[in-house]
Amino acid sequence: MRLAALALAGGAALAATAQTNPGLPATLAWSAYDVGSGGYNQAVAIGNALKQRYGVNLRVLPGKNDVSRTLPVREGQVQFSANGVGGSYLAQEGVFEFGAKTWGPQPIRGLLLNNSDQVLTVVAAKDSGIKTVADLKGKRVAWVIGAPSLNQNITAILAFANLTWNDVQRVDFGGFGAAMDGVINGQADAAFTSSISGKAYQLAKSPRGIVYPTIPHADKAGWARMNKTAPFFFPFMGAEGADLSKDNRVESATYPYPILMTYAKQDNDTVYAMTKAMVETYADYKDAAPGNVGWAVDRQNFAWVIPFHDGAIRYWKEKGLWKPEHQAHNDKLVQRQQVLADAWKAVNAGSHADDKAFAQAWMKARADALTKAGMDAVVTEW
Secondary structure, X not given: OHHHHHHHHHHHHHHHHHOOOOOOOOEEEEEEOOOOOHHHHHXXXXXXXXXXXXXXXEEEEEOOOHHHHHHHHHOOOOOEEEEOHHHHHHHHHOOHHHHOOOOOOOOEXXXXXXXXXXXXXXXXXXXXXXXXXXXXXXXEEEEEOOOHHHHHHHHHHHHHOOOOHHHOEEEEEOOXXXXXXXXXXXXXXXXXEEOOOHHHHHHHHOOOOEEOOEOOOOOHHHHHHHHHHOOOOEEEEEOOEOOEEOOEOXXXXXXXXXXEEEEOOOOHXXXXXXXXXXXXXXXXXOOOOOOHHHHOHHHOOOOOOOOEOHHHHHHHHHOOOOOHHHHHHHHHHHHHHHHHHHHHHHHXXXXXXXXXXXXXXXXXXXXXXXXXXXXXOOOOOO
């Protein structure tokens, strides 16, 4: 009996250890994409895992565009964001909507990147006759107001086929969900999305059906044009999502999504705890939403286009995964952010006739500062 009691006590102690909160507050808040998106669904699944494991409540705040997802992080209304390339990379760069006087380059920091088997690309209605990205010419393509990342992504994909927005019919929508609904309802023929989003599945099940315009990996010139506009894309054979599987892949393009990010000012211990919790609860949420497998430790990329937060770096170092080359890359990205911040400060110190004059001054100052520092400006006008 005594041995049995000791065994039970030992088991209880192990269970208690497994449930130990790594330092997260009782209530957490993330911003994420629209309700129904892949990113939102993943955040909800992660929230359930945090609740079950640690008793932590995760409040998910949906945002219809990049600005509405990043603003709550900047203002301290949420600690983190399951954001996209717009709310992370483009916010860091201070371009498009983030080039406005109220924004400018942001000190973005990453925790984890989701690299799943999905693709992030242009999808089209099957009845539109679109099979390759070149077939987008003359078709109705969704433009999402206030979402520079979605629009810039399409710009890059069009560039792959030597096309621009002037070669397609632009149809404006107020958000990601509205854009995909527009394709489903026949108001547009193509839009940018994740293959695992709820809207992608809705399109696939609709009378119009879904198709993924191919982006041939062997077309080196096309990829050079695409990466000049969007360096965060890479070739990928999509195997997860609406009408996709390991036996039915698509030759396409993708990048990490979502990106769990915050600001440099976020408390190191909280960031460390969030990173650790994401890893510790992975088994609990990996099958709970499409694409969650992408949060796995072995799928992390520590040399992407935004720097990692010091709190996250601390955890990755403990895991033995953060190498000197990662730190060197991170330092260069932090240096890039400093170059951008200095250029922004200089532009704001000047006087400008109106917002248009300010925008022109910032575009020039930004490109000049990065070029002087030996860095690629990537986006020079918007």
